[in-house]
């Protein structure tokens with residue numbers, strides 16, 4: 001099951017110390033995992049998921065992939081790139097109306113050859129199925145990837161990522177105590193949760209919630225638990241997962257999805273100006289803000305080894321140019 005995938009990315013992604021930030025927070029040793037360097041049209045965490053999802057689509061004999069997201073969706077941009085690589089048609093259902101100018105990820109999705117559909121405010125799961133029916137009726141064989149690629153198939157990418165991390169840590173003779181990352185549609189967290197159990201990783205997961213809203217009537221915790229339960233069964237993991245095993249740090253999502261505050265901007269500027277690493281405003285900027293806040297408050301034990309898992313997204317910076325006036 002874990003072997004059945006395409007090879008789209010550059011793995012293992014680098015893992016290195018964040019020297020300046022460790023100096024700023026001398027109680028901690030701080031490292032970063034560079035999934036912004038996974039490849040596939042600038043990289044990001046969706047590469048790992050798409051290796052499994054697109055393989056399944058091809059195995060099923062599909063010729064077209066449909067997925068959905070925001071106009072600045074990294075997932076849509078990376079799906080378009082993956083489709084290009086294996087010669088599949090890619091249809092993207094995007095929230096909102098067509099803008100006058102294409103910027104950031106939207107521009108990249110277009111360059112990557114995806115067919116773009118501007119769906120107004122109505123981009124729900126039913127719309128995706130409706131859209132699949134329409135294309136199937138036209139003779140296409142469609143494969144639907146859910147938002148963010150977050151089902152069990154996509155999450156396998158992050159089960160595998162834990163194996164990669166374990167090997168990297170053992171080569172570096174390093175133990176990590178806490179892993180911070182942005183969690184939004186849940187596939188990353190579900191995969192890390194399963195992988196942590198499967199490969200006996202000690203580190204505690206510290207997922208920073210990005211979106212305060214429920215999707216399809218489920219809280220993100222419930223949606224993640226559902227993927228984890230299905231995965232545990234298929235991967236023969238005996239642990240009985242419960243809702244209490246799915247933690248989300250909810251203190252940083254109150255502005256809402258994609259609403260950028262000074263907190264994200266400050267976190268992006270800090271990382272850029274001290275480490276030369278680009279974050280993004282929606283996901284990694286918010287997650288990094290959350291991590292720094294927790295370190296500042298000394299809410300985890302001193303001497304901890306901390307890992308920030310960079311999940312990508314910086315190509316959306318070219319859309320958010322007007323918020324960086326500091």
Ligand SMILES: *Cc1c(COP(=O)(O)O)cnc(C)c1O
Pocket residue numbers: 044045046074075148150182183184185186187188189280283284311312313314
């Ligand atoms: C999609 C995305 C995430 C969130 O990952 P999920 O698996 O959807 O929780 C985090 N960071 C970036 C840059 C993303 O594009």
